Amino acid sequence: MAQQIPAIELAPGVSLPTIGFGTWQITGQSSYESTRTALDVGYRHIDTATMYGNEEQIGRALRDSGLERSEVFITTKLPPSHAGRERQTIEASLSALGVDYVDLWLIHWPPSHSQSLPTWISLLEQRDAGRIRAAGVSNYDTALVDELIRETGETPVVNQVAWSPAQHEPKFLDEMRQRRVVVEGYSSLKNTPLDDPRLVAIASAHGVTVPQVVLRWQLHHDIVIIPKSTREARLRENLAVLDFELTAEEIATIDAL
Template sequence: MTKTVSFANGGEIPVIGFGTWQITGQTCVDAVRAALRSDYRHVDTATMYGNEAEVGAAWQDSGLPRDDVFLTTKLPPRLAGEARRTLEQSLRSLGTDHVDLWLIHWPPGGADASAALWAEFIKTRDAGLTRYIGVSNYSPAQIDLLVRTGGEAPVLNQIPFGPNDWDAELVNAHVERGVVVEGYSGFKRTDLRAPALVAAARAHGVTVRQVVVRWHVQHDVVVIPKSKTPGRIAANIDVDGFALTADEMAAIDALGS
């Protein structure tokens, strides 16, 4: 059973998802199929990725019930004035009547624009087109603005994140606001040759990438590793057989200092 992280409103999200940025066409279909076969139950896409139809085809081909697959997509701010129409197109592409999580991909220009878009997100959530709403690439201050103007916080903020980005104050700022942190580009943003990672991988007989994923999991930070290779896709989620020690976690955290 995939570990989940709880939202402040009582929902939950699988802590490990499959990222699909820059994967398109049949390659995307094959990669998502491989991920679902490897027990991923959370797939991340976005309108701007241009692969929602491929993601939808892959999960439908899997035979898994809709409720077993947590689907995330995102709205680019340039389409802020057409938010509901864009989500409805995403749903058609994905082949579903709702997504589990819909994110503002990055803040639109201006405080008023952000507040107005968040109000639209709340309306689409209340209409049942998405179960949860969140943001991406927002600062804690920008999240506070949404709360002041919209009356509620996003359930999640997806931000660039990996061991080299570790910032306890930033993570705690999200925790204090009841916002789950989800990290993207964890491998790309990490020095995979760092001695702390290499030592932990050697100690547990796993890959450095598995250590990076496990580090996210132990911090309760949602992680969405991406790969096109079935073997690596399977390995990236196979992190239940070991746990990083407190000393190993501290040494990896120190990469962000």
Template sequence: MPLLGFGTWQITGDQAYDAVREALDVGYRHLDTATMYGNEAEVGRAIRDSGVPREDIFVTTKLPPSQVGKERQTIAASLAALDLDRVDLWLIHWPPSSGRQSLAAWQEFRAVRDEGLTRAIGVSNYDTAEIDALVEATGETPAVNQIRWGPALYDARMVADHRDRGVVLEGYSPFKTTNLSDRVLAGIARAHGVTPSQVVLRWHLDHGFVAIPKSATPARIRENFDVFGFSLTEDELRQLDAMAG
């Protein structure tokens, strides 16, 4: 899974199609969508029209908790909309209202994975205890936990908990969770000749976190991908980690 992905939350219709086409043209090879986003068809059409080989693109979609008990219908609808034989990662979008429902969904996710409809399975917005409950009941560890994340939310214990369990930490809303006018962040950006947003994304990559920035603006889509020409020092990473207070 590429560490830098392209998020599609709140982007629908032609805007979603155009944004995903731009992202693929720029070089993104990781696309993140969800049943509740209502844009899987546009994401799939953009993939088909891009000319990028399907095997080069990592596609994630998600099951809303309201669809627990309808996992097969939901993944079938997602694959039909995306016009794909399988996705690369399927996530439970956030924990259902009860642990029993969460476990039932996880069991269905395992079966869907074993049937080849998704390469990997994971969760989103789960805490450590909720992940442990799934593992204890099934022996199956989620490949990924997608959560709100950024320097201002950095939690060394949470990072260690994910690492110890072999769960990839994937961050969404990297800019909404960060004060982009922060003095330290702005100073690091100036030192590298980049924008604060690019520093935030580089912080994710240098820590080994997956980041999925979202934008419908072509210039921002390009800017967000242009983060491979510099790296942060250990001291800069520590300064940014300290934004969490």
């Protein structure tokens, strides 16, 4: 299954699998076990953050999986409260994960305006130093992204934001595409009424679950998905969204939600 997951090139030699394993609110032994399971069933993209407090367990799961470091794309994130301590923060993440680099480092939330640009410049410095392979942001609007581009000439390769049918913003997606920023969507299932009769009807037509419909809908919009679960059956189910396609009419119905 890992070989079948499409990937998006963020930079030369840096390819982001479009389905990842999200680890928010998964801590302790559960984060180790669920990450091991995710890797075993085919995930090759793990999303974590300093704020999640599970980097050490994820690193241990990666080592115990038997996979080469280069086979797994790792994302972690800088808390805005750590602005000004970028190098110390990434070094702590690398130590906890037990790796020499992460594939993608994001600014988790925009820091105060006076710190925004210096923080972004520091991320670029960590990239140039080889501690990260690509730099991006999370929870940024278009104006904030534009400021970083305008002041440095460097575009965040990813913007990770909350996304669901109720939060669908075609204008924002277009703006990110125009700037060649990949959108990652989180909390898509948490923020979706999974009993909506329109979603239920679409799921029934394809013989799949409503969560699968929502995740597949995101992929149709070129949004990278990072659903989380601690259950093997659900982890496999989330990967299986590649096994069917929604029609244009069904996509439009979900857009209208």
